[in-house]
Amino acid sequence: MKKILFLCTGNYYRSRYAEEIFNHMARSEGLSWRAFSRGAAERGSPDNIGPMSRFALEALQAQxxxxxxxxxxxxxxxxxxxxxxxxxxxxxxxxxxxxxxxRFPEFATKVTYWNVDDIEFAPPSIALAMIDIQVRELIAALD
Incomplete structure (x- = not known):
């Protein structure tokens, strides 16, 4: 199984959503890829409540x-x-x-960077829809 790592700052909202939506789509397509996610920062925000953003959970539930x-x-x-x-x-x-x-200078040039804003700059309806599009395009390009 090949793995994709999704990174956001605290591994609470965007990367978690990307991981879940990717894995759902990859299973549906029968791909030999799975995603996992982490935070690029050494620790998450103390403002985060619970293990995963309610916006990510609600968007997944809606699907x-x-x-x-x-x-x-x-x-x-x-x-x-x-x-x-x-x-x-x-x-x-x-x-x-x-x-x-x-934190990981030897890997900085090996990372693919998307441009999905965090919640302070884009509402979840926009940011998570952008992740959906990016993940669909990614899956179409794999295997």
Whole structure:
């Protein structure tokens, strides 16, 4: 099974949603790929309540997707995560490239960067729809 690593800042909202939506679509397509997600920051925000953003959970529920990782706590990225993944995607280049360059400089140029804004800059209806589109395009390009 080939692995994709999705990164956002705290592994609470965007990367978790991307992981779940990718895995749902990949299973439906019979692909030999699975996603996992982590946070590019060393620790998540103390403002995050629960293991996963309610906006991500609600968007998945609206599509009748039961998230496999709904009860998993957010996890910061470690070096072995990069080694485990065949492809690494960070959800917002301007936000995540500096974190990756500081923490994992040897991998910063190997990451694919998308441009999905966090909740302070884009409402979930826009940001999560962008992830849906990006994931569909990604799946179409795999295997």
């Amino acid at each position: 009748a997707i039961v998230p496999d990782g709904a009860t998993r706590a957010p996890m910061p990225c470690v070096l072995t995560d990069f080694h485990a993944a065949r492809l690494v995607i960070a959800l917002k280049e301007a936000e995540h490239r500096p974190l990756i360059e500081r």
